Amino acid sequence: MTRLVLRRLTIAVPLVFIVSVLTFVLESLAPGDTARTILGTNYTPEGYAQLHEKLGLGDPVLVQYWHWLTDAVRGDLGVSPISGLSVGSEIVNRMGVTLSLIVGTTLVSALLGVALGVLSAVRGGRLGKAIDVFSLLGFALPNFWLGLVLITGLAVTVRLFPATGYVPLTASPSEWVASLVLPVITLALGGAAAVAKQTRDSMSDALDAEYVYVLRANGASERSLVLRHALRNAAIPVVTVVGLLFVGLLNSTVLVEGVFAMPGLGGLAVQATTQHDLPMIQGVAVTFTIVVVIVNLLVDLLYGWLNPKVRVR
Known part of the structure; x- marks a missing residue:
């Protein structure tokens, strides 16, 4: 059973990574702009350009993802540019x-x-x-x-x-x-x-x-x-x-x-x-992926308990 758990966890790490990459890339390609959402309909080109640069939206997608990833591996999922609230705190508050x-x-x-x-x-x-x-x-x-x-x-x-x-x-x-x-x-x-x-x-x-x-x-x-x-x-x-x-x-x-x-998390997503709130979308997507991994692991453990033959695979 220990080997079964270790194998599943080994698969889980690249799965979470792939989901985070796909979510980030697809969301960056979606119509909309975080800066325009924050500023609303009445904004000046100078104000838009300043906020766009402040949020790092002008950087290449891979550079933006790298910044997010380096913080995420330390447990920091970032701050929502829309609400100004911590992504991790919002997810924890709604997770229950x-x-x-x-x-x-x-x-x-x-x-x-x-x-x-x-x-x-x-x-x-x-x-x-x-x-x-x-x-x-x-x-x-x-x-x-x-x-x-x-x-x-x-x-x-x-x-x-x-x-x-x-x-x-x-x-x-x-x-x-x-x-x-x-x-x-x-x-x-x-x-x-x-x-x-x-x-x-x-x-x-x-x-x-x-x-x-x-x-x-x-x-x-x-x-x-x-x-x-x-x-x-x-x-x-x-x-x-x-x-x-x-x-x-x-x-x-x-x-x-x-x-x-x-x-709940569904409404937050x-x-x-x-609102094109990329840090919040990333946090919710990664959270859902981790939940799916945990559920699949529990299902595999139940398989092993119900059928001992599964444990030796």
């Missing part, structure tokens, strides 16, 4: 919102999806068809539309949960949970549908395997067959889906954070892009 939303959605999707998938594979019949209908609905319903429906029904009409906003865990645990319920449900419906579908298919294959018939003939209980043997052997593709779900939520949260007015 996005991670709370993503982790909560992943847990709800995994638990609900696995439970429904196992029930569907074991019982079959009408329950299996109901799971298929649930999966189709989960895939078909747009997240932003579902979020608006939940706000109308459970926040405005019934007033069970807050319609918008986010309360930090340190401020009030109960209000923190309440502020996450509606956005997590909004995102978890599609995720649970994907996990349920994959769990059902994997469990059906596992229950039809020869070793299951041998264990059943030797007197093993159905509970042991399902939970101890079949589910563990069916878990690897399910873990893959859950890992992909977590990574995909980094994009999906952008709309949901907007619908529920949550100050959109704002930085529209």
Whole structure:
């Protein structure tokens, strides 16, 4: 397992470097100008030229990237030229919102999806068809539309949960949970549908395997067959889906954070892009890449725990 972790970390370093290079180059080629964004519509050519030079926008792209990289390896992601705030501080302040939303959605999707998938594979019949209908609905319903429906029904009409906003865990645990319920449900419906579908298919294959018939003939209980043997052997593709779900939520949260007015990284990335705030875009992109690397590493570790053969690769 140690060698597995070291190999993944060895791959992660050049991956983060490549993503940072591509992000910097592509953003520098995008239409827009940081100096014009700061100055607005009314500016003089002299004032524009002075600010353009002060921000270093006249330097070659590779020189600008080198300046950013030398600071980044020391843990300094720079300062936003738009807001004047530290990029690292802004990311840290908003990271809790996005991670709370993503982790909560992943847990709800995994638990609900696995439970429904196992029930569907074991019982079959009408329950299996109901799971298929649930999966189709989960895939078909747009997240932003579902979020608006939940706000109308459970926040405005019934007033069970807050319609918008986010309360930090340190401020009030109960209000923190309440502020996450509606956005997590909004995102978890599609995720649970994907996990349920994959769990059902994997469990059906596992229950039809020869070793299951041998264990059943030797007197093993159905509970042991399902939970101890079949589910563990069916878990690897399910873990893959859950890992992909977590990574995909980094994009999906952008709309949901907007619908529920949550100050997360998704909104920060959109704002930085529209304002051509290159240091902020770089910081968010590198942060997302590191999160993806960590998630993939955890998925690989789960593979090794579920299937010992993976550890010797």
